[in-house]
Amino acid sequence: GENVEQHPSTLSVQEGDSAVIKCTYSDSASNYFPWYKQELGKGPQLIIDIRSNVGEKKDQRIAVTLNKTAKHFSLHITETQPEDSAVYFCAAVTANTGNQFYFGTGTSLTVIP
Amino acid sequence: EAQVTQNPRYLITVTGKKLTVTCSQNMNHEYMSWYRQDPGLGLRQIYYSMNVEVTDKGDVPEGYKVSRKEKRNFPLILESPSPNQTSLYFCASSFGFPGHTEAFFGQGTRLTVV
Numbered sequence: 001g002e003n004v005e006q007h008p009s010t011l012s013v014q015e016g017d018s019a020v021i022k023c024t025y026s027d028s029a030s031n032y033f034p035w036y037k038q039e040l041g042k043g044p045q046l047i048i049d050i051r052s053n054v055g056e057k058k059d060q061r062i063a064v065t066l067n068k069t070a071k072h073f074s075l076h077i078t079e080t081q082p083e084d085s086a087v088y089f090c091a092a093v094t095a096n097t098g099n100q101f102y103f104g105t106g107t108s109l110t111v112i113p
Numbered sequence: 114e115a116q117v118t119q120n121p122r123y124l125i126t127v128t129g130k131k132l133t134v135t136c137s138q139n140m141n142h143e144y145m146s147w148y149r150q151d152p153g154l155g156l157r158q159i160y161y162s163m164n165v166e167v168t169d170k171g172d173v174p175e176g177y178k179v180s181r182k183e184k185r186n187f188p189l190i191l192e193s194p195s196p197n198q199t200s201l202y203f204c205a206s207s208f209g210f211p212g213h214t215e216a217f218f219g220q221g222t223r224l225t226v227v
Contacts, residue, residue: 001172006155032212043117043203043218044156089155093212100146100171101211103155 002027002094006104013080014112021107023090024072030102032093033066033073038106039086047088048075080111115140119204119219126194126226134189134222136204142217144207145187146171147179149200150221156203162187163210194226 003026013019025033031052036044050057050064050073057064061080066073077084090104117138126132138145146161148171158171162181176198178190187206191198201223207216 004155009153034216036218041220043205043220045218046215049215093210095212099210099212100158100161101156101216103148103157105153105155 002030002092002102004090004092004102004104006090006107008107009105010108010110012110012112015080015082017080019075019077019080019084019109019111021075021088021090021109022072023074023092023104024070025092025102026071027092027094028068028071030092030094033064034091034093034101035062035064035075036089036091036103037086038089044089077109080109082111082113085109085111115217117204117206117217117219119202119222122220122222124222124224126224128195128226129193132191132194132224134191134202134204134224136187136189136219137185138187138204138206138217139185140206140208140217141184142206142208143184144209144211144216145181146205146211147177147187147189148203148205149173150203151200159189159202191224194224196226198224199226200224 034049063076091101147159148156160179162168204219208214
């Protein structure tokens with residue numbers, strides 16, 4: 001099945017700086033790549049996603065890039081704010097194995113005021 | 114308000130005592146699934162359901178059962194819980210398969226089996 005690796009596992013940045021989280025995937029048939037934000041005591045919530053026919057997508061301070069050749073995708077958060085502190089998960093969906101999510105292991109982001 | 118509701122939020126039980134974690138969604142979603150979240154492993158799918166009376170195994174189904182008798186409900190059943198099932202559990206739902214539409218997650222159920 002699909003294998004998704006995520007780095008780093010923890011990340012601390014100063015408020016206002018940028019944060020980058022990277023994921024790699026193994027199945028070239030994966031075609032959908034969402035990013036989820038999980039705040040303490042809550043379930044994961046979709047913040048941005050990208051499909052395999054697009055190289056980059058941006059939504060205000062958040063952007064995702066996809067490199068299909070290298071099989072990696074990244075989350076970029078600019079002008080970080082304390083409320084960005086959370087655990088972020090990347091995921092990949094492949095039609096090869098029943099269209100299920102394969103999640104990365106998560107990145108705990110701390111934004112220091 | 115559109116939501117996925119899990120109950121209970123916290124549960125401590127003893128080995129072998131059957132338990133059920135309920136999941137209900139109010140968005141008329143066809144696809145529902147259960148995940149467990151363990152440190153260093155991310156979220157792993159336990160079971161999923163494409164519609165009423167249609168369920169299938171995910172990556173880690175051993176020790177779990179599910180049922181889908183109504184579209185809105187998708188309970189997770191542990192017939193004989195063991196300590197290795199201590200975990201954080203999430204239910205999720207979407208209109209279609211993951212990747213076709215956005216998936217919504219419940220707030221989680223923290224289960225401890227002693």
